[in-house]
Amino acid sequence: MPYAPSNGIELYYETHGDPGGRPLLLVMGLGAQLTLWEPGLCDLLVRQGFYVIRFDNRDVGLSSKIEGGPQPDIAKAMAGDHSTASYTLWDMADDAAGLLDHLGIARAHIAGASMGGMIVQCMAIRHGSRVRSMTSIMSTTGNPAVGQPQPEAMAALLAPPPESREAAIEQGLKTWKIIGSPGYPPDEAELRARLAADYDRCFYPEGTARQLVAILATGDRTEGLRGVRVPTLVIHGEADPLVTLSGGQATAEAVPGARLLTFPGMGHDLPKQLWPQFAEALAELAREADGG
Template sequence: MRIQARSTQLEIRDEGPHDGPAILLIMGLGLQLVAWPDSLIDGLLQAGYRVVRFDNRDIGLSQHYDELGVPNLPWQMLRQALRMPGRPPYRLQDMAQDSLGVLDALNIERAHVLGVSMGGMIAQRMAIAAPQRLRSLTSVMSSSGARGLPGPNASVRQALLRRPGGDTESILQHMLALYQLIGSPGFQDDPERLRRRILAGIHRSYHPEGTVRQMSAILADTRRAQALTSLRCPTLVVHGRQDPLVPLACGEDCAARIPGARLEVIDGMGHDLPDGVVQRLLPLLLPHLAAH
C-alpha cells in the first residue's frame, strides 16, 4: 500500500491488530521492507503488536529522487574529513520526517520505533525531533555518527565501493559476496534461502542511485551525536560483537551518549539478521517494548 507521508510517497506494510501497540520498523541502507526477517515479524505479531514497515525514500516501491542527481561520494568523504559541511540531496532529518509521516498517515499517535543500521540513525533522528511520538527506541547495529569512531574494515569498504554489472546474476553475486563479508560468523544463514531473498528483492526493485543518495545523507549527518545526549526516551541499543561494517565501538558510543540507554551485545553477530540472531534479539526486544 502506498501512502503520502508528509512530502514523500512511501510503500508500507501494516500488519497485526490495529488496536494493539504499534511498532515502526526502519530498514537500513539500500534495503527494502521485504528485507525484514519473517521470524522477527512473526515474533512481534505473536506478541500482539501492530507491525508497520516501509520502503525508505529512494528505495523499493517508494518515491525515487532521481531528479536530484547522484552525489560524488569520494568528494563528499574528503569534505567530511576536512570538516567541511556536506551538501546531500536530502538529509537523515528528512527521512525521519518521512517516518513520522507514516505514523501520521496511519493515525498512530505514539509508537515503538526499531531501526537497524541506517534505520537506527533515522530512528535516533525521530527521537530527537519528536520524542513525544516514541514509546521507546531500539537502535540495532547502528551508530551515533560521532567523529573518530571506527568504520568498515578494508575488505568491506572495497566491496561497498565495487559496482556490479547491470544483469541480474552479476547483481546477485555482488550482493551475496557482500553478505558473506558482513554476515554473522556465529549465525550462518541458509545460503539458498539468502539467495532467494536477495533475488526477490532485485526483482521487486533495484535502484542503486537511491542507495548513493542515502549514503550521502549518512555522511552529512555529523551533529547527531551531540543531540543524543539530550534524549529522554527509553532506549535499547543492540550490537554484534563481530560487526565488520559498523564496529561494536559505534554501538557502545550510542549507548553511552543516550541517557539511561541499555546496551546488549550479541556474540557471533555481524551486520545482518539471520534467524539465529533474531532468536537472540527477540528476548531482549520484547521485554523492552512491554516495559514502555
C-alpha cells in the first residue's frame, strides 16, 4: 500500500502514467476520497503526458485521521469562532507539499476541486517555488462575499450523517441530485455503485466535519492570491449551487493573468462528458508553464 509520511501524518496515494511525464498532483474536496478523480479522467490526463498523482487528504479515505483534538463545532465556526479547528487548509497544503517531497518531485502542476481548489491556492501562496501551474476547479477564495451556496445546497452539505450503509447511499444520491450538473445528469446505477464503493472504502463523517471547520478557520486568501506568479486556470460550472460562480470569478480576478473557463450546465461535480475538455485545458496550461 503506497503511503507517504508527510507533515507528521501518513497520506495514502496512487500514481498513474510514466514517472517521466509532467507531474500533476490532484487534490480532492470536502469529505471526498481520491476515487472522485475517476480512473477515466486520470487516463485522459496520462494520455496528455501527465504523471498523475491522486491522494486522500488527511481525515478521509485511507490517510491518517486527526483524532484527539477538539470536537468540531460547525455552527460556532460559521459564526466566526474557530476555536474547535484541529487544523487549517494551510496544514493540508503542507501535507500535499510533503507528498511531493516523498516522491522526489521538486515542482509539480497542481489541480484541486472544491476544497481541493482552496488547498492548491494555499500551496501556490505558501509553496510557490514547488508549483509549475495551478488549476482551481469549482472553488473560491475564502471571501465570504462570493461563492456562497444556495439554500438547498447548504442544507445538503449540513445534513446529519447517515446511520447505515443504505442510508449513506440514499443520502449521497439525493445530494448529487441537488449539487450535480443539471446539464450532465449521471447514470443513477453507476452513481449508486460508486457511492457504495466509497462507503465500503471509508465512511468517516467526523473527518468531514473537521475539514469543514478547517475551511472556515482558514479565512480569505484573496490578498495572498494576488501574489501568485504561476500560470493559473480557474474552471467553474455556471450551474454550481454549492460554490456559486462568483467564487470562481473572484479567484480568477485575484490571480494575475489567470484564465477563467466556465461550462454551462455544469454543477458541483466533474461530469464525464467534460473530461476531454478538462484534460485538454490542463495540458494547454502545462505546455504554457513548461515552455512547450
